[in-house]
Amino acid sequence: xxxxxxxxxxxxxxxxxxxxxxxxxxxxxxxxxxxxxxxxxxxxxxxxxxxxxxxxxxxxxxxxxxxxxxxxxxxxxxxxxxxxxxxxxxxxxxxxxxxxxxxxxxxxxxxxxxxxxxxxxxxxxxxxxxxxxxxxxxxxxxxxxxxxxxxxxxxxxxxxxxxxxxxxxxxxxxxxxxxxxxxxxxxxxxxxxxxxxxxxxxxxxxxxxxxxxxxxxxxxxxxxxxxxxxxxxxxxxxxxxxxxxxxxxxxxxxxxxxxxxxxxxxxxxxxxxxxxxxxxxxxxxxxxxxxxxxxxxxxxxxxxxxxxxxxxxxxxxxxxxxxxxxxxxxxxxxxxxxxxxxxxxxxxxxxxxxxxxxxxxxxxxxxxxxxxxxxxxxxxxxxxxxxxxxxxxxxxxxxxxxxxxxxxxxxxxxxxx
Amino acid sequence: xxxxxxxxxxxxxxxxxxxxxxxxxxxxxxxxxxxxxxxxxxxxxxxxxxxxxxxxxxxxxxxxxxxxxxxxxxxxxxxxxxxxxxxxxxxxxxxxxxxxxxxxxxxxxxxxxxxxxxxxxxxxxxxxxxxxxxxxxxxxxxxxxxxxxxxxxxxxxxxxxxxxxxxxxxxxxxxxxxxxxxxxxxxxxxxxxxxxxxxxxxxxxxxxxxxxxxxxxxxxxxxxxxxxxxxxxxxxxxxxxxxxxxxxxxxxxxxxxxxxxxxxxxxxxxxxxxxxxxxxxxxxxxxxxx
Numbered sequence: 131x132x133x134x135x136x137x138x139x140x141x142x143x144x145x146x147x148x149x150x151x152x153x154x155x156x157x158x159x160x161x162x163x164x165x166x167x168x169x170x171x172x173x174x175x176x177x178x179x180x181x182x183x184x185x186x187x188x189x190x191x192x193x194x195x196x197x198x199x200x201x202x203x204x205x206x207x208x209x210x211x212x213x214x215x216x217x218x219x220x221x222x223x224x225x226x227x228x229x230x231x232x233x234x235x236x237x238x239x240x241x242x243x244x245x246x247x248x249x250x251x252x253x254x255x256x257x258x259x260x261x262x263x264x265x266x267x268x269x270x271x272x273x274x275x276x277x278x279x280x281x282x283x284x285x286x287x288x289x290x291x292x293x294x295x296x297x298x299x300x301x302x303x304x305x306x307x308x309x310x311x312x313x314x315x316x317x318x319x320x321x322x323x324x325x326x327x328x329x330x331x332x333x334x335x336x337x338x339x340x341x342x343x344x345x346x347x348x349x350x351x352x353x354x355x356x357x358x359x360x361x362x363x364x365x366x367x368x369x370x371x372x373x374x375x376x377x378x379x380x381x382x383x384x385x386x387x388x389x390x391x392x393x394x395x396x397x398x399x400x401x402x403x404x405x406x407x408x409x410x411x412x413x414x415x416x417x418x419x420x421x422x423x424x425x426x427x428x429x430x431x432x433x434x435x436x437x438x439x440x441x442x443x444x445x446x447x448x449x450x451x452x453x454x455x456x457x458x459x460x461x462x463x464x465x466x467x468x469x470x471x472x473x474x475x476x477x478x479x480x481x482x483x484x485x486x487x488x489x490x491x492x493x494x495x496x497x498x499x500x501x502x503x504x505x506x507x508x509x510x511x512x513x514x515x516x517x518x519x520x521x522x523x524x525x526x527x528x529x530x531x532x533x534x535x536x537x538x539x540x541x542x543x544x545x546x547x
Numbered sequence: 548x549x550x551x552x553x554x555x556x557x558x559x560x561x562x563x564x565x566x567x568x569x570x571x572x573x574x575x576x577x578x579x580x581x582x583x584x585x586x587x588x589x590x591x592x593x594x595x596x597x598x599x600x601x602x603x604x605x606x607x608x609x610x611x612x613x614x615x616x617x618x619x620x621x622x623x624x625x626x627x628x629x630x631x632x633x634x635x636x637x638x639x640x641x642x643x644x645x646x647x648x649x650x651x652x653x654x655x656x657x658x659x660x661x662x663x664x665x666x667x668x669x670x671x672x673x674x675x676x677x678x679x680x681x682x683x684x685x686x687x688x689x690x691x692x693x694x695x696x697x698x699x700x701x702x703x704x705x706x707x708x709x710x711x712x713x714x715x716x717x718x719x720x721x722x723x724x725x726x727x728x729x730x731x732x733x734x735x736x737x738x739x740x741x742x743x744x745x746x747x748x749x750x751x752x753x754x755x756x757x758x759x760x761x762x763x764x765x766x767x768x769x770x771x772x773x774x775x776x777x778x779x780x781x782x783x784x785x786x787x788x789x790x791x792x793x794x795x796x797x798x799x800x801x802x803x804x805x806x807x808x809x810x811x812x813x814x815x816x817x818x819x820x821x822x823x824x825x826x827x828x829x830x831x832x833x834x835x836x837x
Binding site for chain 1 (some may be wrong): 590693698786803
């Protein structure tokens with residue numbers, strides 16, 4: 131009897147091991163906190179519909195840093211949302227250019243945004259678009275008879291009116307403790323100017339080749355010096371918040387939803403936080419482009435790819451990873467995803483209510499009237515957006531004057547290469 | 548039998564030696580090797596000699612970080628010992644609620660420095676923090692500024708928060724040291740006509756040397772490798788002005804400069820070692836037998 135029991139036990143163990151071996155595990159690595167729950171729900175649906183494949187989501191707050199450790203240790207996830215030019219150059223991602231079932235459904239400009247400039251291939255699929263500009267309080271603007279500015283002079287004029295007529299309201303709230311936010315100001319304003327003046331492709335090429343004649347960051351009347359001068363002027367006039375160096379994005383949202391600030395710069399990812407903090411704001415949020423601040427320039431708005439997915443070049447689970455992404459990219463899941471994220475879908479067959487209608491209409495109007503720019507993916511690996519933001523912190527703390535800021539930026543950029 | 552026991556005792560140290568070798572000696576040797584390469588954390592590592600070390604001393608940001616780290620360590624170690632010693636003298640004498648007072652002073656030390664940093668960040672926020680509102684109510688106008696927007700005030704805040712957190716720990720070691728001093732010696736000094744200052748400098752302080760040595764060494768090591776409090780309070784800002792060497796190492800490592808960051812870690816190791824050796828040397832001769 132004991133012997134039979136022992137044999138049964140061995141058999142059960144063998145079967146369990148075989149089943150475990152037969153199961154394909156797909157690791158999915160992400161840094162997007164806002165979609166964890168929804169993606170878990172989608173993953174559960176995929177796992178249930180695909181016996182033998184188990185997708186496991188791993189979220190890391192500092193995903194762009196952690197992925198480097200994963201690459202170094204050889205524990206590379208099968209699917210990931212982190213994407214860097216240096217990883218593309220090192221051949222870390224699988225070429226997805228042939229995945230026509232995905233590309234045929236994607237807005238062509240988004241496929242272009244996903245294309246690596248050096249190889250002309252696609253190593254990621256971006257499922258959404260994101261926009262960044264100024265979020266403003268429509269109620270305050272309407273009370274003061276203001277309209278969103280298209281030039282820097284109009285912009286300063288608006289801030290002045292708010293400051294004079296509503297002294298308790300911060301005209302423009304900048305949450306400068308978070309260096310990425312200040313880095314974004316550089317990304318959208320001076321870099322935005324370069325992108326519109328040189329052209330999308332030409333500016334990418336100039337940045338990729340570090341063409342100093344075109345970029346001209348250190349010039350006394352260049353885009354960086356004028357940006358710095360404008361920012362310091364606003365600080366001196368009290369048109370931005372006094373605690374600019376210690377304020378956080380939470381402080382900003384709180385100030386905005388309580389009517390204590392009239393506007394702030396951010397991307398669509400901020401929308402859900404605002405509406406969560408005060409659902410009544412839905413009809414009061416306006417959206418405006420970054421005003422033209424250089425001679426002969428135009429207002430700009432960020433319209434870039436969001437939520438990109440890549441597959442590891444070394445994964446042994448290519449089919450399972452592709453099956454998971456195909457499931458994730460289906461129209462039903464993407465509608466849910468766009469609505470949860472608060473970003474329009476990049477798929478043509480997805481009709482999502484990603485924002486309150488009035489706000490979405492306003493965003494669309496801005497996209498039609500301003501120059502659309504993308505993110506700078508071609509910046510030097512040794513000079514991150516965070517580094518740039520820290521230089522703006524130094525500027526606002528009085529470490530730099532205008533000229534030394536522009537020169538220091540140029541130096542840091544060059545050294546980053 | 549005795550020989551067998553001796554052999555067994557020697558073998559019993561083996562697990563500790565293995566752990567020491569795996570977790571200290573091997574990483575140290577590996578680290579030294581890595582610091583001489585240009586490894587980016589992923590690709591092939593090329594031998595670059597002492598380039599990383601030379602580059603460190605040419606980097607203005609790194610030099611600023613050394614200054615910040617040294618100021619923080621000097622300020623913290625000094626104040627921690629003064630405040631800790633003061634607390635120990637206060638808490639040595641019996642008074643109602645002494646036990647509770649000791650717990651209150653020690654309590655911050657058991658809270659994570661990261662959480663402590665965030666708590667102080669929220670307390671100090673201009674226009675929003677509790678201390679800002681309290682100061683306004685009390686009419687303390689000088690307190691209403693932004694204490695974390697300039698280098699000197701931010702450094703002062705960082706040091707004071709660190710002292711506030713760890714003074715209790717220093718106090719406990721000094722209390723133990725004071726307890727170990729025989730009351731006979733103090734009474735003898737009193738009977739010999741020594742005044743309070745003389746009793747402190749000529750009797751108590753020399754006998755406290757072992758406690759001073761422990762406190763100074765641990766405070767220097769802890770303060771020179773500071774990370775959490777600065778990350779929570781300022782993230783090394785504004786700019787990189789309050790960035791410590793530990794934070795610099797982390798950022799360089801995650802910035803695909805693994806070889807360079809390992810070289811900086813070696814330099815930090817030496818920076819910590821030098822003052823520790825000096826303080827050990829200075830306090831050794833001053834110890835008095837009980």
